[in-house]
Amino acid sequence: MPELPDVETFRRYLESRALGKVVTRAEVSAPAMVRNGSPRRLRSRLGGARFRATHRHGKYLFLECDRGGWLLLHFGMTGYPRMGRRVASRDPARFRVRFDDGTTLTFHDVRKLGTIGWVEDVQSFIRARRLGPDALDMPWETFRARLGRAKGTVKTALMNQRAVAGIGNVYADEILFRAGLHPAAKAPLPDSTWRRLHRALRTVLARAIAAGADPSRVPRTFLLPNRRTHGRCPRCGRPLSTLRLGGRTAYYCERDQPPRRREAHGGVSQTACGTRP
DNA sequence: ACGTGCTCCTGTGTGC
DNA sequence: TGCACACAGGAGCACG
16 A cells, blocks of 8 residues: 555665666556546657656655656555566556666556556646645644644544645554554644654654565564554554544554543444453 | 545455 | 455545
8 A cells, every 4th residue: 555655665666777768668558547648648758758867745656757747656555666677477567668778667556546647747746736745754843834733533634645745544553553642533632742743753654664665674663564453562462453534444552542532433343452451 | 624435446355 | 165245545526
């Protein structure tokens, strides 16, 4: 589920492997995934061009062409890029860029929830989509300005791409876990709590990126590898609880993330931290 | 203006 | 054991 750390990992991967080579051909196998522009436009703009830079904003990845304009990649739920001579993947290719040195950039996405596109200007795209500032290395002042007046649950606020870009379901849970805050906690929150969330956000994103967003490589204190049925809290070892919030499943530890106020949130699952202290 | 729920899509894992 | 179906969830949208 590509969120900011995953997409940043993709960016670094392509930055080191896809720049400077001449594109001989671009092939679109899933035309429905092209949302910005058209397959035809992608082919014509990419043919003969070279990628000269990468950029990421939130969960969006951009590759700049030396003739101007940017290839836009969004990975949805199951998307990922691969560079290689042979296309060795069990997942079907949805989009492919062939280079003059025989290598290929392939966009895999089983569920086709990702998107491919062409943008003339990255900042215009961000403005048009009304995306908030990127969550990575976000200063406290920006964080407070964007979220300080949020309403509703904190988790929803963190996941709102128009407030802060890059956080999805998995890392919202991770941040809340690190901050020791219940996912159904309701804004407004005291500044001290937003501070805690901000620090957690910075630490979580930095460490996830350092681990290449690989669940098997993130710190042991992370919730990420434990978010599954019968998963346990890495801190206290109790079974994790789940909660349905805005159609998404929140994983959390009832002991380490107590609700700060008594609030009427429904549907705490029975897999809850069962054993007592 | 905000929250909720549906839609897209398909493989996996749960539960009867 | 086998099959059906809920679930996974990013984003955009309609609706209340």
